[in-house]
Amino acid sequence: MEMMKVITMRKSTRSYKIAQISDEALNKIINSGCAAPVGNGAYDTVHLSVIQDYDYLNKISKTAANIFGNPDANPLYGAPTLIIVSGLPNKQIPNVELANAACIIENMSLAATDEGIGSVYILGAIAAFHADKELLNALNLPDGFIPVSGVALGYPTEPLTQEREVKRNITVHTMK
Known part of the structure; x- marks a missing residue:
């Protein structure tokens, strides 16, 4: 799929079918995360945990629901x-584990979209x-690693077919 099409089709999916994604698609998604840029190329400071156990x-x-006061x-x-995505905090580069996780999850979300799989940043x-x-x-x-963020994945109840118009919703200031 063309990159801009994938970018404009990606959306936060909040309703999934009760079907596991294929191992082939999951491996493509994981490999995309592993191809993401990581601060100083320190790939040994990130760790992925894939959870598919229903219980x-x-x-x-x-x-999590109870922590936020909404058990339903x-x-x-x-x-x-x-x-x-877990990371090893770095005192010299504060919060690099957050930046690394964001890059990894974005790559995985785009790869999921390309496979017709929904995703949402957790x-x-x-x-x-x-x-x-x-x-x-x-x-x-x-040792020393902490969970930073995650991505939920699955086949969406509504297919990822609608492309969004690319808008500049972020203020951009260019200095020349």
Whole structure:
């Protein structure tokens, strides 16, 4: 698919079918994340956790919903796959793990769109891992790594067919 078409088709999907994405599509999405730029090329400071276990996803969702005071909410939107991006904080470059995660997730979201798979950036549900050590320990992260953000993935209940018009919604100041 043409890059601008993929960019204009990508949207935050908040309703998914109950079907696992194919291993082939998942591998393309993961490989796209692994191709993202990472601060100083330090790929050993990021870690991906792919979660497709329904019970574990449900526990993450319920824990996050309770943290935010809405036990009926579904912060993972019923997605059958969640990829958590964890990072190793760096004192010399504060918050680089956040920038790395954003680049990785954007690459994965665009690759998912190209495969007809919906995605949504997950940030709030990360609080579940900080509140529940059992959830955190299940990620089996390397020492010092913390969950930073994630992307929920799955086949959307409504297909990704509508392209958006490209608008400059961000103020741009050019200095020459």
